[in-house]
Amino acid sequence: xxxxxxxxxxxxxxxxxxxxxxxxxxPGIGEGNAVAKACEAVGRQPEAxxxxxxxxxxxCALAETxxxxxxxxxxxxIFVAPGLFVNRLLDALTKAKESGLLP
Amino acid sequence: MKLQPAVKQETGKIALGVAVxxxxxxxxxxxxxxxxxxxxxxxxxxxxxxxxxxxxxALSVQKAMExxxxxxxxxxxxxxxxxxxxxxxxxxKKQKPISPEALRAKRNMQLSYMGRMAxxxxxxxxxVAVDFVHPVAxxxxxxxxxxxxxxxxxxxxxxxxxxxx
Numbered sequence: 614x615x616x617x618x619x620x621x622x623x624x625x626x627x628x629x630x631x632x633x634x635x636x637x638x639x640p641g642i643g644e645g646n647a648v649a650k651a652c653e654a655v656g657r658q659p660e661a662x663x664x665x666x667x668x669x670x671x672x673c674a675l676a677e678t679x680x681x682x683x684x685x686x687x688x689x690x691i692f693v694a695p696g697l698f699v700n701r702l703l704d705a706l707t708k709a710k711e712s713g714l715l716p
Numbered sequence: 717m718k719l720q721p722a723v724k725q726e727t728g729k730i731a732l733g734v735a736v737x738x739x740x741x742x743x744x745x746x747x748x749x750x751x752x753x754x755x756x757x758x759x760x761x762x763x764x765x766x767x768x769x770x771x772x773x774a775l776s777v778q779k780a781m782e783x784x785x786x787x788x789x790x791x792x793x794x795x796x797x798x799x800x801x802x803x804x805x806x807x808x809k810k811q812k813p814i815s816p817e818a819l820r821a822k823r824n825m826q827l828s829y830m831g832r833m834a835x836x837x838x839x840x841x842x843x844v845a846v847d848f849v850h851p852v853a854x855x856x857x858x859x860x861x862x863x864x865x866x867x868x869x870x871x872x873x874x875x876x877x878x879x880x881x
Contacts, residue, residue, distance in 0.1 A: 641829040648780050649814050649822035656787045656815065666781050667722040670774045671865050673825075674730070677773060678862035680833060685855050688840040693851065 615706070622698045630690040636683025640676040647672055720781075723774040731767045733864030738763040738857050745853065758843065758850040762857030765839050769832055770861050776828035780821035787817055 651669045655662050709715040738759050745751045814822070836858065843854035 637833060641826050641833075644829055645822040645826040648777065648825040649818040651777075652780055652784045652818040652821045653815060655781055655784045656817070659785075662781060663720070663722050666720060666777060667726060669781075670722065670726045670777050673773055673777060674770055674861050675865055677769075677829070677832075678859060680829075681836065681858050684833065684837060685840060685858065688837070688844060688855070689851075692841070692844040 615702075618702055619699055622702065623695050626690045626694045626698070629694075630687040633683045633687040633690060637680040640680040643676050644673050647676070717775075717779070717782075720778050723771075723778050727767070727771050727774055729868060730770050730861050730864055733867065734763050734766050734857060734860045737860045737863060741853065741856060752850065754848055754850040755853040757848060758853035759857060761839075761843070761849060762854045763860070765836065766857045766860055769836060769858070772832055773828070776825055780825055783817055783821055787815075 647669060651665050654665050706715065742751070742756060742759050745755045840855060840858075843849050844851045
């Protein structure tokens, strides 16, 4: 029973990490589109190159942090959360045994 | 490759903001009584990685922009009076194929994004795995550039409003 509970915890963490890492796809596509459009804008108006570059850098940084949130959450779910949850489960089981709720 | 002034300026701003926020984070650890050498090491590494990531991204953007040097695309055609359409039809009409140079820049940027994400993923795994670095202190500074950009935006808006008055 304990193995099943630990397995469920690990599986949920892995699924959560996978879902969190989906957030990394969007910024890549978005950055690519933004750069393509900025390149076209610079091609049409070369005198606005500095301003376009500055705005694009900030926009890309903003988009990228969204992917980073997903990455950080995914890493924490894979490496930190399982140990934390399993420890809590074991603590709860120990307490339940001590209080006589479990044989 | 010579750095563009925009890249230097923005990276400098972000580096300064990240340094301030990292110092703030370390002081919060200190106040909570959680300070340790691992926190300081993690904060320094995290801040360095955040600035490095931003700088690499800015370099990719600069490279993409430099590829457009000397290119002269024709100006966009403005719709004539009475030709303005609404809804999906107008959107379909507006979507023109992008130029080959822009397409190449798009692919290069996506490739660069993948590389930077792989670098950050390796860093995050290492930060969590090793003992001498506090994982929270090492991962939190990666999110600081966004806060710095927001703060810059707010200050710029305030300055603009004051100048307007």
